[in-house]
Amino acid sequence: MNTLAVTSPRRRRVDSLARWALLAGVVLALAPLALVLLYVLKRGVGALSLSFFTTDPTGAFFGDQGGIKSAILGTIEIVALATAIAVPIGVTLAVYLNEIGRKSKLAMTVRYFVDVLTGVPSILFGLFIYIVFVVGGMLTGFAAWKGSAALALLMLPIVTRTSEVSLALVPDSLREAALALGAPRWRVILRVVLPTALPGLLTGGLLAVARASGETAPLLFTVLGAQATTFSLGAQMNSLPLQIFNDVREPNPQLVTRAWGAALTLIVMILLINLAARLAARRNHLR
Amino acid sequence: MVEVINVPHTVSGARLKSRRALQADVILRWSLRVTALSMLAVLGYFFVRLAITAEPALSHFGILGFIFTNNWDVAHNIFGAWPLVVGTLITSIVALVLGVPVAIAAALYVTEFAPSRLRSTLALLLDLLAAVPSVVYGLWGVFILIPDLKPAEQWFSNTFSFLPFVGGQVSGPNYFIAGLILAIMIIPIVSAVSREVLATVPLQEKEGALALGATRWEMIRLAVLPRSRAGITSAAMLGLGRAIGETIAVTLVIGSSPVIGHQIFNQGYTLAAVIANEFGEATPGSLHISALIAAGLVLLVLTLVVNGIARGIIIRSDRRRGSIADKAVA
Structure with missing residues (x-):
């Protein structure tokens, strides 16, 4: 189509060379994804069995090492609490930014620091919670809820950002119509704006959950880890990323196999959450 | 708006x-x-x-003494973070050199060349690279990448020993492996932000270039790239920020040696990795803990500066034309 004027052979060669070079970029970028998934499947599938999912790690020096039940449940508990903290606060902040604050000085400052938070390495959230809750003050010691707090700090900017974008997508005509009918602002937000933006809010929340589920660094000095299943958020807890991180560094091949199995489980969980996020987004034609 | x-x-x-x-x-x-x-x-x-x-x-x-002293010696309670700072910089630069060209090429292909049916699938797959947890990249690095790449690294080290920072015995975990894994980990963000930037180039300019008889590649070179240079630079800076702060994968493949390696295939350490590794062993309230948190502070300042520069570039180019600042943060 761009050969209306005669393109010299040299220019055409350069063009196709560039096309292939850029395609090579795509292939190079996606090759690691394929390789990681391939190896995790290959090495992880062998570890899977019913007992893998139904027994806790034994921590024994010899013999049976047990499964990852406590790690799966721990991840779910820790991330669920983190979500329960981060999503309401994040959405509230987004409502403030989009509905009330807009271009005010406070809103711009909050936006700026939300941006700053997105760039903070996750291990620093763990350090902060360690300083404030693990060694400082009255609440000393490691506990699952402290890991959740660190993850919540990590999720907060993601939730706030994505929520603000999806609130901004709600047409102003809807707000104006509700206001013109005499609805007070809080009712407009609760009954009109938030329900309209719900799929977008859901997508943002799920993406944040997916991100938090795979994080190890914020849990290292807050949750610390454990072997047995526990449902007490005040106790040390196991989690999949922690389990993998610890098993990788052990010389026992059984533990390494368990790490691959746990990695497969974790990746499947995260991919499912990502898929759900994208389905929610599609319903809203957000992306 | x-x-x-x-x-x-x-x-x-x-x-x-x-x-x-x-x-x-x-x-x-x-x-x-x-x-x-x-x-x-x-x-x-x-x-x-x-x-x-x-x-x-x-x-x-002293702040400068802490950052620039080349001696991290836990046993003697001497904490100079220079080997960690250097390790962080080396791995991040390797990640930029390997990751950014690939990410930009992928973004260009997806926005300018890919058939429109494939476009969203390719974009989705590139985004999924970010969904793989850091610890899984680490696991893969330790058991697959390190053993599989070692012969190639040794060959490279022997053959190109005349290059600076190359030559000599290759160790399993090393700066290069860590940089390679970081490159993989920054590709999704760099390519996602680049895609957003490329999408803001006005269609008329692209069509204008094509109408004047430019080939696709010439159109990219003449119309697309000059328009998006600032945005792509800040995409790379955001990637650099990620690379500097990435912890777990690097901790597993860097080798945890607080001595600066002589070549890129030597063991090393990074700021984030030293915190992840030593924090558990340090006694609460000790100088060691304080030094690790100081390392965290240096890490924080580094990432904030890098991200600040990225944001600055975007805001400056933003004043000249449409708003892309929002997209760069997601």
Whole structure:
């Protein structure tokens, strides 16, 4: 189509060379994804069995090492609490930014620091919670809820950002119509704006959950880890990323196999959450 | 962006709304403002507490002494973070050199060359690279990448020993492997931001170039790239910020040696990795803990500066044309 004027052979060669070079970029970028998934499947599938999912790690020096039940449940508990903290606060902040604050000085400052938070390495959230809750003050010691707090700090900017974008997508005509009918602002937000933006809010929340589920660094000095299943958020807890991180560094091949199995489980969980996020987004034609 | 017409409650609407409803609105406004303020307060507290806890180590060695002393010796309670800073810089630069060209090429292909049916699938797959947890990349690095790449690294090291920072015995875990894994980990963000930037190039300019007889590649070179240079630079900076702060994968493949390696295939350490590794062993309240938190503070400042530069570039180019700043943050 761009050969209306005669393109010299040299220019055409350069063009196709560039096309292939850029395609090579795509292939190079996606090759690691394929390789990681391939190896995790290959090495992880062998570890899977019913007992893998139904027994806790034994921590024994010899013999049976047990499964990852406590790690799966721990991840779910820790991330669920983190979500329960981060999503309401994040959405509230987004409502403030989009509905009330807009271009005010406070809103711009909050936006700026939300941006700053997105760039903070996750291990620093763990350090902060360690300083404030693990060694400082009255609440000393490691506990699952402290890991959740660190993850919540990590999720907060993601939730706030994505929520603000999806609130901004709600047409102003809807707000104006509700206001013109005499609805007070809080009712407009609760009954009109938030329900309209719900799929977008859901997508943002799920993406944040997916991100938090795979994080190890914020849990290292807050949750610390454990072997047995526990449902007490005040106790040390196991989690999949922690389990993998610890098993990788052990010389026992059984533990390494368990790490691959746990990695497969974790990746499947995260991919499912990502898929759900994208389905929610599609319903809203957000992306 | 369209501004909402801010219906003043005192005019027309006011008569229709009850006093209680209006009071509720005031309460809503203020509680939202308080939430926003308390978020800022928590952040402020965050920085202050980190600084206070790092203070013993920083005042013991001096801020510059802490950063520039090439001696991290836990046994003798000497903490100079230079080997860690250098390790962080080496791995991040390797990641940039390997990752950014690939990410930009992928972004260009997806936006300019890919058939429109494939476009969203390719974009989705590139985004999924970011969904793989750091610890899984680490696991893969330790058991697959390190053993599989070692012969190639040794060959490279022997053959190209005349290059600076190359030559000599290759160790399993090393700067290069860590940089390679970081490159993989920054590809999704760099390519996602680049795609957003490339999408803002006006269609007329691209069509204009094509109409003048340019080939696709010439169109990219003449119309697309000059327009998006600033945005792509800041995409790379955001990637650099990620690379500097990435912890777990690097901890597993860097080799944990607090001595600066002589070549890129030597073991090393990074700021984030030293925290992840040594924090558990350090006694609470000790100089060691304080030094680790000071390392965290250096890490924080580094990432904030890098991300600040990225944001600055975007804002500056933003003033010249359309708004892309929002997209760069997601």
